[in-house]
Each structure stands twice: as structure tokens, then as C-alpha cells.
Amino acid sequence: MSVRVGVVVFPGSNCERDAAKVMTSLGAQAEMLWHADASVQDCDAVVVPGGFAHGDYLRPGAIARFSPVMSAVAAFADAGGPVVGICNGFQVLTEAGLLPGALQKNRGLKFLCTTVEVRVESPRSVLTSRVAPGTILHIPVNHFEGNYTCAPSTLRELQSDERIILRYVDNPNGSIDDIAGICSPGRNVVGLMPHPERASDPLLGSADGVALLSSLLDAAGGPAKPHGPWAQDRDREMPARLSTAAGTPSSRQAS
């Protein structure tokens, strides 16, 4: 059985087909999770894709957090299930409280679509387990509100716990501490502004995102692989207080 990856679809999402297409090409089975259904079905991992959920009305993610599917995503994440929010998905996860901080308008106050260099800072997350720290990846960004910010205490915590997993080499949007991606204390919930699914084919300019998405599939590996490399790292190195706060991967409900 191949790994089942759920892709959340809100009205206004637009990267859901792209995410599903790449996951399928990597050998996974993609399931669309409609926002009005409070279920992640029996998926092994969840992707909250890019787009403009509910039109980004009020502010990105502000309405999406109330969609019924998000309670199921939160329960799945609480149980240690791998969840990745890409771009608008990252915004949704911060609004839903699954990740700290917020995404504000880009420095420069313009939408920005371009390929940037991001450095992998930590392999200890469901999205980076296959990539050595220090690796530079070429991945497109495509956002207006990608300027990550958080309280100073949160930033210190992210830094000290090695939860900043991706940094921009040349900060395109003003994000604090060049942050491009972070993970939850349990390292199973990841949010990032760059689009790894858009860097999945050399014909389109870069295939650097494949290592990231393959890491996610490792983490979603099901009963045969209950502990991916990210989890082993975590068990080995994670501070105890975070471990207890976040539950463990083996307590996941998904099969």
C-alpha cells in the first residue's frame, strides 16, 4: 500500500492539484480533503496547500481556521501525524495555532513570485529529514504575505530548539531571522513559504523540492516505518519538556 497523503481543499485553494500531482509522482496516493468535512479520512500525512483559502478575506487563513476540516487536522497533528502547510497553508496553520507566529505583508508591499535560495538549517522535521543541514535548495516563492514574524520569546524558542528548519539565503520578504520554514515542538507540523512542489521537475527549472517532499513521505511511512529519521533524531536530541508536550509519533491514530 502506498502512503496516503491528504490535500486540504478550501474554496479558493489553488495549489491542491499541484501538490497532489507531485505526491502521486513520488509514489503516494493523494486524497483531496474538502474543507467542510471534519475528517482527514485515513491519511498518513496532510498537506495544506497554497492559494487563497476563502479568498484570504479578513487576512490569510483567518477564516480557513474555522473550516471543519481544521479540527480534524489539529487532532491528527496532536497525535503526531505529519502536517505540512505550504505558503497559504503555512498562513492557515499559524492562524489555527498549530504553528507560532504570523505572516505579514512582504517588505516592499508587493506580491513576489521568484525562485529563491533556501538553506536547510535542520534535518529534524518531517519535511527535512532527507536533507543535510547547510544544503542550499532552489525553490520558488509566490506570496504577498510571506514576511514571518513572531514575539521575541517565540523567536528565541524557535532558535534554541532548532525549529527554524529553512532560512532564506537572500531574504526576499523581510522575514524575521530570514525564516522560510519552521516546525512545531513535536517536529511533525511544518510551515514554509517556498513551494517545494514547484521545484519537482528539472524541466521546470529545479527538482530541489523533491528531497523535502520525499522526507514527508518517509514520515508518513505508516506501520512499516513508525519512526522516520526525523523522529529518531527527535527522540535522541529533543528536550524532554517538548517531547511530553507534543506527544510521540507512535501515538498517531493514522495507520
Next chain:
Amino acid sequence: MVAIHSVNVMKGDIHMEGSTVHRALGLTDAEAVEIERILGRSPNHLELAMYAVMWSEHCSYKSSRLHLRRLPSEGEAVLVGPGENAGVLDVGDGIAAAIRIESHNHPSAIEPYQGAATGAGGILRDIFTMGARPIALMDALRVGPLEDARSRWILDGVVSGISGYGNSVGVPNVGGELVCDPTYLGNPLVNVACLGLLPVERLVLGRASGVGNLAVLLGSATGRDGIGGVSVLASAGFGSNGDEGAADGEGGRPAPGGGEEDTAKRPSVQIGDPYEEKRLIEACLALLDAGLVVGIQDLGGAGLACATSETASRGGVGMDVDVSAVPRREPAMAPFEVMTSESQERMLAIVTPADLDAVLAVCRRWEVRAAVVGRVTGEEGRLRILDGPGGAVLANVPAASLHEDAPRYDRPLAPPPARAAAPPIPPPDDAGADLLDLLLDPSWVYRQYDSQLFLNTVEGPGGDAAVLRLEHPTTGADTGRALALTTDGNHRWCALDPRRGTAMIVAESVANLACVGARPLALVDCLNFGNPEHPEVMWQLSESIDGMAEACLALGLPVVGGNVSLYNESQGHDIDPTPVVTALGMIDHLERRPPGVTLVPDGALFLLGPRSSDLGGSRWAAGRQGGRPTGVLAPLDLAAHRGVCRLVRDLVAAGLVAGVHDVADGGLAVCLAELVAGSGIGAEVDGLDGHGELFGEAASRMVLCVHSEDSDEVTRRAAEAGVALATIGRAGGVRLVVDELVDLAVDQVVGGWRRALPEGLRAATATVG
């Protein structure tokens, strides 16, 4: 803007309210008489308002129709030609491509953000109306010089509007054009093209059929925005602050008197909501996939009046519309407001009564409002507007009279007076400095657009043509082929010679396709011209159409659709004639990324095509003549052009090209500089025939950068194809050197190219912000 605020239902007589009511709506006296003749009685206000919008220049093409017939529209792959919402081509493997281009010039001049945003929204609806999922946008933007504060404000607003709408609705924008020139001062051009894909069997046409079937209005509630947009705004020019009305032609068309009056037109601009459009797209495609609609039509210019009359007219049926059933945004809207409102994000679907519940269920899922507003009748093609089911008949007109029977004008045309011979232009003091002045990197524009969604963008904005991997729109099956798309225009060429200039634009589009290895499939055009009541403007339009026809026939490109935008004038001046074309091409085997506008170290530089030192129509020469186009265009040999393009296409396909760029705006100088800027690699070029060959813009020339080991093969193939090939130099180093003319550091070239637009706009914050 509209003189009538109350409506006398079915009693209204234009003579009762004074004979100028029709004029205030944009109709001429002769047109009002013709309406009376058609109806056999005086029209009431609602009817008059419907005729006014449907017979507007924008909707009826009344000045251009006679001429448009001369464009070739036939081709093996053509499934749907001009006249429908979009042209449709069979691109193989069961896939059809729908393509269209449209202007939103006047709204963008008044309210840049919403004008441009709704332009994008409108063209998307034209595409998914055909059953196609929109997969790519392109935008051709023309504004006044950046030194002008209002032009900067317009450009910033237009780009933000296209970005805000296109990104959110989820359709990648893969390229376009940006031109800044005094001819567009006060009248910018915002042309947006859209490409969509559909399984061939899903092709639907905007027509009603089946007596008893229901007309269901989908999407936004109807408000007062955009009332009279097509007639009051799009079909008249802009005035000045002074005395001269811009459009004071025949029949008492209202002369827009001044700046204040132009500002007062702002309510005629529609407001867009991309989130509504996104849900509307998904709902409509779901309805089409499930086979739940008989016909479907978007609501754009002229709103419900247009959608109901066109679907009925095309289907040869009648339609009863219950105006009271139309969901409204505002209370107390008069029937004429409901029928002519241009509120965005609405579609009219024709469905069978049996399918209605299923249709409503799909709409509920996508949170799309749906209301039954009408019924197909057999009433001899009558369009009747009713007040409630079985209620009073508010209007009763032949549907076809609004659509097919709109007046056609054979307007007088006359060539403009011959230009005085321009004084000879002295050679440049510093050709390098002149070259830097010509460079402009448009990435400030296109980095604001999502260009990559759907994972098909092999080559995005910034190249000669965009390349999109061709996958089946429903199964996702990869065909191993790709579509190429390019948008081109050049007002300087067309101002000097609209016929040859337009032919050169078509030729340039085919050259751009060749640079990415694509063969031409079809073309759509957007004809932006001045006031058609000026005989020289009609002459330009007629000549331009002839030039396009000649080039399209010679190069094998059917014209499958188009748009005409007239009354582009400001302060009494018509814009330079500006036909813009979007050409679609096919790459039969997509084995690698196209070479792109780039150089490789130690690559040989070849110039393909005829050598020419002719500066006629060039941007450099215009710069020496106060910005006005000057000289005579160099001849264009279409057969030879076809040969050059075929050779380049074959060389690219064979992987023998490391970098390529066509010679166009700015001549060989800009071509070489862009190759340098695209790669950061220098070049040394010699043996040119002075500054004429450097800055001239004669057609059919391309520069190739070829790896040394491939040079002999490329030379051999050029000789075999009978295409002139000259070795003009070598890539490499850190300087761009051209004979004794140019010697610039690569950093200067790259920096000048990159900084031109952001620095030109930076002044905006200082003076406007």
C-alpha cells in the same frame, strides 16, 4: 453619466422625455430611428438602454466588422473561429485549446487597479465559458512615459490589479509586454490574453436551445457597478481639461468635456472579486464535466442584456427573462439597471428543468449563488423582459436585433497627410550610452504575478515566448509536447506604415515562437486604435487588418478571434495605431528546456537573416526625433521570414542552440545587450555596418549563440535552408564590445537593464505617493 433616472414602464416614449435620451445613452439619431423601425414603435426606456449597450462600439464592432472579414480564419486545427467567446483549436491527444485577447483600456485609465483586475476576470470567463480551464494569462501594457506621475500611478495600479486578481483566482501569468511612450499619455492600453485547455468533447457554445429550458444566473448578485460601461466608457474617448471634446463626431455622441467628467465616469468601472470568480470557475467546470448544462455564456460588457440576447440569438430561440428574479446587491434598482449592469463574476447557464436540482447542488458546494431568471421560448426569437413570472412585459424585442442586426458602418477612410521628410539623423555621440537608455528589464512587473501554478511553466515571463508543458486537462496525461505563447506589438512601426508594421508584428510573433522551438498554430489580435470617426484612424485600421491578413496567410496562422478597442484618444489626440497579437505555437517534442535569451562562454555568435542598416521606425531613431517614429520601414519578405523561423525552430529542436534572441524593438543593440543581461556573460561583436545595423529594426533577423563544436553543423544547416548566416563575434569575457561603437562592462549592462524600471517608478513615491 446617464440622463434618465426613472423608467416609465412600457409607456416610455423617447419623444415624450425629449429626443436626447438616446444620445445620453450613446446612441446616434440615426440609430434611434433604426430601433423604431425594427420595433415598429418607439422603444421604451428599458429597450432603449438595452439597444444602447448592445449597439455600442465595444459590443457590436460596428465600425470594424466590415474590415475584420478580411482576416483569414480557416485552418486545419480550427474548431471554433471568430465570433464566439474564444477561438478554439484542436491541439491533439483529445485536447483543445481556447484562446482570446481583450482590452480594458478605458476602465484602466480611470481606475487602474479595478480596470485591470476586471479585464483579467472578463477574459477568464470568456475562456471557461467554452468549457476550458484557464491555464495561462499574458498582459500587454502600454502607458505614458515614467516621467509622468499619472502614468506611473496607472502602471502601478494596473500591475497590482492584474496581480491581485490573477494570482488569487489561480491562473498563472506567463508573460507579456511593457511599453512606455508619450502616445499613451492619458490613454493607457491594458490588453490581456488568456489560454485555456479542455477535453475536445467538453466544448460548449454560448447558445440557448430547447423550449422550456431554464436560464440560470450564477455568481455575484447584480449591483449598480459598471452600468453603461461599454457605451459611455469604452466607446468614447477622453477629454481634456480644456475645450476640445475628444469624441464629438456624428450623431451627437456626447463629447466628454473635461477631466472632471472623466473622473465622473468612475462608477462605470466594475469592481472585481477574484474569490467569487475562482468559485465560479470551479462550479462551472464541475457543471460541464457532469454534463448538466445545455449552453453557457459569461456576463461581461452589457451584462444580462448581452448574455440573454446573444444566447437566444445564436440558438435561434426566444427567451423570457424575469427581471425581478435577479439577485440584487442594492435595493430599488430599476429594470434597465439590472439588465445593463456589468457586475462581475456572473454566468448564465441554460439547463433542463430535470437537471436543475443537480445544478443547484453543485453551486451550493462551491458557495455560488444560483437563481432561475428565465426560460427558453419558441416566441419567434423574441427577448421579453417580464416583471415577475407571468407579470407585466417590460420589454419585447427581437433577440437577434440586439446582437446580429446591430448597425455596421462603412466609415470614411483616408490616409493621413504625408509626413514632412525627417531631417537626417546624425550618428550617435555615444552609442553605448544610447543603448543603456533603451534597456528595460520588466521583471518588476512579472515578479508580481504567479507564473508557475499548475506546474507546466517550462519557460515563464522574460523570454521570447512562454513555454507550457501540454498535459491533458482532465486526465493529466503528459503528451510530451508543449504550447508556446507570445504577445507582440509595436506602435512605432504601425504609425509609420500600419500595413507593413502590422505584418512585422505578426512576423515577430512567429520569430518569438521559433526561438523556443515552436511552430505557429494560430493567432488572436487586439486592435487598439483611435477614434473611428476620424478617417485617418479608419484608414489605419483597414491597412493594419490587411497587413495582418497578408502576414497570417503567408506564415500559416489563422486568426481565431480578436477584440477591437476604438476611441483610444486623449485631449484630441488619437494614439498611434497599436495592434497587439498573441500567437500560439506548438513544440512537437519537448525534450529539454528551450535555450532562452542567454550566452555561453566562448559560444559563436551568428546573425541569421538579411543584413540591414535601415533605421526606419526604430526606437533609437525616434529618440533622436523627439520620440516620434521616423523614416520608412525596411521591406519585409514573408517567404524569407518563414525560412529563417523554420531554421531556428529546427536548430532549437535539435539542441544545437545555446542561446537565442530575435532582433526587434531596439534592434541588434538591445538584442545583444539582453543576451548579455540574461547570462551575465560578455560578448565581442565586429563587422557591423555602423550604428544603422546596430540600432535598425528590420525584420527576420535572429542572433544565435552556439557552442563551438556545433558551429559547423549550424552553418551547414543554414546553407542547406538557404538562410543567410553571418558570424558576428563570440560570447565571453566581462564586456559587451561592438566594433568601435559600444564598449560597456557587463555590470553596466546588467545594472542599467535591471534598474531602469524600479528607478523610473521610484520617483512615483516621491511625487504621487
